Each structure stands twice: as C-alpha cells, then as structure tokens.
Amino acid sequence: MKRLVLLGIALALGSSAVMAQSGRVQRGFTFAQTNCSQCHAIGRFGDSPIPEAPPFRTLHTLYPIEDLAEAFAEGITTGHPSMPQFQLDPAQINDLLAYLNSIQG
Numbered sequence: 001m002k003r004l005v006l007l008g009i010a011l012a013l014g015s016s017a018v019m020a021q022s023g024r025v026q027r028g029f030t031f032a033q034t035n036c037s038q039c040h041a042i043g044r045f046g047d048s049p050i051p052e053a054p055p056f057r058t059l060h061t062l063y064p065i066e067d068l069a070e071a072f073a074e075g076i077t078t079g080h081p082s083m084p085q086f087q088l089d090p091a092q093i094n095d096l097l098a099y100l101n102s103i104q105g
Contacts, residue, residue: 024094025098027099028099036056040054041053042055044103053083057103060100065100065101069097073087075087
C-alpha cells in the first residue's frame with residue numbers, strides 16, 4: 001500500500017512537470033507565431049518566408065539552443081538583414097527555448 005501511495009505521488013509530480021513544460025512550449029509557440037513567423041518557418045515543416053531566415057527547427061545545427069538564452073536576454077542584433085532587434089524577459093526566454101527544443105529535428 002505504501003508503495004502505491006509513493007507511486008501515485010511520483011506520477012502526480014511528474015505529470016505536473018510535464019504540464020508545466022507543455023505550457024511553456026505552447027507559450028513559446030505563441031510568441032514565435034506572433035513575432036517570428038513573418039520571416040522564419042517556426043514549425044517542424046515548411047520553408048521560411050524569407051530565405052535568409054533559418055527555419056526554427058534547424059537552429060540547433062547553427063547554435064546550441066541553450067546558448068540562445070543570453071542573446072534573447074541581451075537583444076538579438078544579428079541574424080538575417082531585415083531582422084528586428086528585440087529583447088525577451090526571462091519567462092519569454094524559457095518559453096521560447098522550450099518551444100525551440102520541442103521542434104528540433
């Protein structure tokens with residue numbers, strides 16, 4: 001009986017973590033769709049509307065995804081020529097990184 005209770009607690013904690021992660025992924029997707037999809041392919045398939053803008057699913061071939069956190073916090077100033085400069089707050093960074101990690105090929 002004690003093992004069943006411990007198993008139930010472990011499953012509840014694990015599902016809470018999964019739900020939190022899926023919320024981050026969804027918020028990251030929403031951010032990307034709103035702010036990035038005009039230039040970048042943000043999903044698992046498709047071409048970027050602007051050829052110089054890499055598809056998000058391939059970013060891991062250019063940069064370690066976790067290394068993008070600093071660039072997002074400080075403001076990305078490089079990228080394709082028409083890319084606007086922007087800065088994200090810590091929650092947005094975590095959400096966007098969660099989304100980017102979820103779609104890497």
